[in-house]
Amino acid sequence: MNAATMEHPTTMQEPQASTLRQKEAGILRYRKVQEIVLGNSPAERELCFKGFTPDNDEQGVTVSDGRLRNQRPGKVSFDSLLNIFFENYWKSQVSYRALRLSLNYAGTPVLSVWRETHDGLGSSHKTLIFSTKLPEQSDDFRVEISTEDDLKISRPGLISFSLEDDRPFELVHGAWEIECAEPRKIGLAITTCTLDYGKMMPSFFAGLEANLADPAVRSNISSVIIVNNGPDTFDAKLQEKFPHVSEKLKVVQIKNVGASGGFTRAVFAAEEDPAITHIAFQDDDAILATGSLAKACALLELSGPRTVIGGQMLDLSRPHILLASGQFFDSSTNELANPVLNYDLLNPAWKQPFLEGHVGQWNGWWLTIFPKDIFRDIGYPVPLFVKWDDVEYGVRASHHNYQTMTFPGVSVWHEAPDMKPITWQIYFNVRNGLIIKTLRSDPYAPNSLNAKQLITEFLENLLTYRYFQARLIIKAMKDYSDGPEVLRKPIRESFATVRNLTKEAPSFSLEKKGQKSRWSKFITLKPSRKSAIHALAWNLWTSVPKHPAERLMGSRFIQWTSFYKADVVYVDDPTMDSAMVYTRDPEMARALTMQFIKQLWTSMRNRNSIRSKWKAMDDSLTSRQSWIDIFSFNEKL
Structure with missing residues (x-):
């Protein structure tokens, strides 16, 4: 049994970060840190294990009464998100000497333990640590695992295991355990x-x-x-x-x-x-x-x-999709980044960022x-x-x-963020984004008022006839420019303001569904500066004809390049029972454009004084007393 023992622990490399308390502790004991999860639903079980049989019949693996039963010849692999031991992550946070796998099972399956590591050059390697035929049935079988390769070079990676037999077997319980100092009490x-x-x-x-x-x-x-x-x-x-x-x-x-x-x-x-x-x-x-x-x-x-x-955030409607795992705010550029986005956990490639220790x-x-x-x-x-x-x-x-x-x-x-329609929330998204980019950016970072970004967001709403959202963007810019006092107003006052500005929100209708012969040709533009200027000019200066051009599209096509040459757009949202209606209004578009330009000019001209006002109130806004005042005032209303 290479690189494993059932009797003696194996010393592992010291972690990058360990606490003084653990280093000074003299007594080390094994402690369970991770259960082997069997899942409470079919969707969750896809992230727990994968069953393989000679005829690829996954029905041979079932879970009931808290037990996994493999009823036909085959293998069950626990190389999945909820059961992998992410050694590289554990070692970055916890000081421990050895790792062991504890199993409660019935039958005589072959236990194989695997390690997958990253070589630093963009490739991963999966190697077999050891494989052994387990003794018949055990309520408390434990095997200690070395994470060193044949050259004794410790490379933390992802550790998983599988059980395989040509006869039925069961897994009652399993856990990953580490040998470490006595844990502190938490609540x-x-x-x-x-x-x-x-x-x-x-x-x-x-x-x-x-x-x-x-x-x-x-x-x-x-x-x-x-x-x-x-x-x-x-x-x-x-x-x-x-x-x-x-x-x-x-x-x-x-x-x-x-x-x-x-x-x-x-x-x-x-x-x-x-x-x-x-x-x-x-x-x-x-x-x-x-x-x-x-x-x-x-x-x-x-x-x-x-x-x-x-x-981590998993997709509620697509349970095997990883939506987010560790995000960044670049305070030098004021940009958000989500490097791990929409990873399919049923695709073996999903492990790449975690092999690299993201x-x-x-x-x-x-x-x-x-x-x-x-x-x-x-x-x-x-x-x-x-x-x-x-x-x-x-x-x-x-x-x-x-x-x-x-x-x-x-x-x-x-629920995936893009499944939630952005309507009134765009006010808070724009206003608060400007505030945070002011408070948390580097002193020499580009100003939080990124004119290009604001213009892009405004035009995306204007050219898709979401005039109420364009109006909210202007309001958000104004309130940010007015300074921190906007955050001391009761939230219901902010909501009331937002509601008043959303009276132009589109209505709902089912009348046009099914009458596809009336829809105009589905025209899409290639996104470019030239096409954006062309679309803007058409929206601002071309009158709506007596018989407006109508178009039907899915909610995923709400983008300005798809609205061109349509006067009324019906958006079929699969999450709703009706279609959302957007109607072009050149007069309103011209008025909003002038308001936006005026507000952007005012905000850019005063950007240094605006930044100073927000910075001066930073500590006050986040104090306990500030929140006590907010709660007290809110309850009196």
Whole structure:
């Protein structure tokens, strides 16, 4: 059995980052850090294991009663996101001496353990560490694994295993364990904020309940704090379905203060409990993947005190698609980057960025776990209410030496951002983007008022007849230019302003569906400066004829190059029962264009004074007292 032993641990390379507490500890013991997950649904099981039979019949592998059964000759590989041991990530955070695999099984399958590494030149190599026929049935079989190759050169990689036999076998339980110092005690508060408790909480609780089925996880969860920004729709019967969640549940009822306000109010509640050491922000529409909290808790117990754990975002409608894993804000160029985007986890190539040890700078609040002390050290989120609040806080944390580790396999399913129609939210997206690029950019970075970017976003909405969104972009630029006082206004006042400006929103209709003979020819332009100028001139100065040209298109084609030469556009959105109608209005387009040019000129001319106003209020905006004032004033309205 090359590179493995069932008796003696194998010393491994010291990690790049280890805590002084672990180095000084004299007693090392094995500790479970990762369960072998079998999945609670067919979609989740695709990310847990893959079954292979001689006739490629996957029906031979089933899961029931918490057991995996391979009923026909074949192999089951656990080389998948939720079960791989990402050694390179663990070693960057945790000091440990050895790794071992623990199995509870029935039968006599052949156990094979594999390592996949990156050579630094763009290629990966998968090698067999060892393979052995297991003794018949074991309730507690453990095998220690060396991660050194034949040359004794340690290269952290991705470790996986498979079970194979020509007879049926079962896997009852499995876990990855590491030999390390005694972990410190943690208390994790899971928090979220919601506008619709009755609608959003059932799926939220379901994912959380599956993770709390692990007693070790339950012992580390101090509280589940729900901040209800909406109507009081607390349902005691709902809690009865989720007993593990219910016993730790605390609901805080407040008036709507947006996402950043809701999460900050949850932090205030968590700070009242001295047992809580870490606070997780999780979107109310995010569903935890099984085993995520077990990995996260192990990391928090064994890693340094300034570690922030981020969760990956999986696509709720396409569960095998990885949408985001570790993101960046380039403070020198004011650009966002998401290097790991739309990775198909059923394609073997998905592992490439994780073989290279991809680590982001910030993580979205679909799932991010902070040490509680961070709020004392660097303050609270900027009161942006919605959009960009997670970027701001993550970037600020990185500037104060809090490292965000988006850990593979700590994951949630979440609706893809491009599936959510951007309507009124464009105001907050533009305004808050300008604010964050001002507050968190390098001193010598290009000004946050990127004229080219603003012009592009304005024209994209103007040339697709979304005049209400073009109007909101202008309003966002004005409010940013007016300075920080805009963030001290009650959020309901901001929402009221946005609603008033969206009265031009398109209506819905089903009348034209099916009458394809009336649609105009589907014309698309090649995007270029010349074609954009041509389309703009046509939109501004060509009158709408008595019999306007109508066009039907899918929601994925909402782009200015597809609207050219159409006066009325019906957009068929598969997520809705009706079509959205966009109508060209040259007079309104001309008026909005003049307003935009005037506001852009004013903002660019005063950009230095605008920047100074925002910078001067940075500490005040993120203080505890600032949020106390916001909560107090909001509740009085």
